[in-house]
Amino acid sequence: MLSSIKIGYGWDSHEFKTGVPLKIGGVPIDHPQGLAGHSDGDVLLHAVTDALLGAIGAPDIGTIFPPSDSQWKGADSAVFLAEALKRVESAGYQVGNIDSTLILASPKIGPHAANIRKSLAKLVNVPENCLGLKAKTPEGMGTDNAAIAHAVVLLQKV
Numbered sequence: 001m002l003s004s005i006k007i008g009y010g011w012d013s014h015e016f017k018t019g020v021p022l023k024i025g026g027v028p029i030d031h032p033q034g035l036a037g038h039s040d041g042d043v044l045l046h047a048v049t050d051a052l053l054g055a056i057g058a059p060d061i062g063t064i065f066p067p068s069d070s071q072w073k074g075a076d077s078a079v080f081l082a083e084a085l086k087r088v089e090s091a092g093y094q095v096g097n098i099d100s101t102l103i104l105a106s107p108k109i110g111p112h113a114a115n116i117r118k119s120l121a122k123l124v125n126v127p128e129n130c131l132g133l134k135a136k137t138p139e140g141m142g143t144d145n146a147a148i149a150h151a152v153v154l155l156q157k158v
Helices: 043-055 077-090 110-126
Strands: 005-016 020-023 027-029 033-036 093-104 133-134 146-157
Touching: 005 043, 005 133, 020 033, 027 110, 043 093, 043 110, 043 133, 043 146, 077 110, 093 110, 110 133
Parallel strands: 093 133
Antiparallel strands: 005 033, 005 146, 020 027, 093 146
16 A cells, blocks of 8 residues: 655765865855765765655665766766656655755855755755755764765655
């Protein structure tokens, strides 16, 4: 029996690296270091992608887009998100809302939060008021050289 709603959870992390552009939620951010990943390292889009895939019981982002496959080297993470959304639609669901938390020492997300929400809303085709975005510092967790993203999605039966 199909449920009228489904919930998915995703998280991702990447280490900061000099010489790599920083992109979070599809938004380029001026910062001396970016996130090292096989693709563009966009932790927020990776977490949302995994949350979407998890909600419909699909394979995770690393299975669908393996880092061992050179075609994904430096890829725009919006491509991964678009594929997850296609699978959500094929399963008969649509995004109801997304809630996310970023954990990083720097840069401060506050000045970029509105642009990140706008970008993510456009990418997943939901109103901005259906997107939660919070940012926290690692507070002595030993992850000052990394960015971590958590995301929860609610899918509704179409």
